[in-house]
Amino acid sequence: MPDAAAAEIKAYRQMFIDHFRASLDAGAVDDTEEKAEYLLGSLWGILSQIRLTQDTRAAAPIANMVAQTIRSWAQA
DSSP states (O other): OOHHHHHHHHHHHHHHHHHHHHHHHHTTOSOHHHHHHHHHHHHHHHHHHHHHHTOGGGGHHHHHHHHHHHHHHHHO
């Protein structure tokens, strides 16, 4: 992969991590770096499912589990 493309991908990834971490910090959630990485992986998994199936409903099980996980963080 050309260096410019790799740098763009890295910056795109970091943008999501930064936004997720800021949201988690605002909610007073612990371990924001690790949880931001989890959210990014979940997002990419959801987007992959949608792209593969061409159906947004295919991502529902993953999205439901992510929502449940986030709710558990808020309760901790």
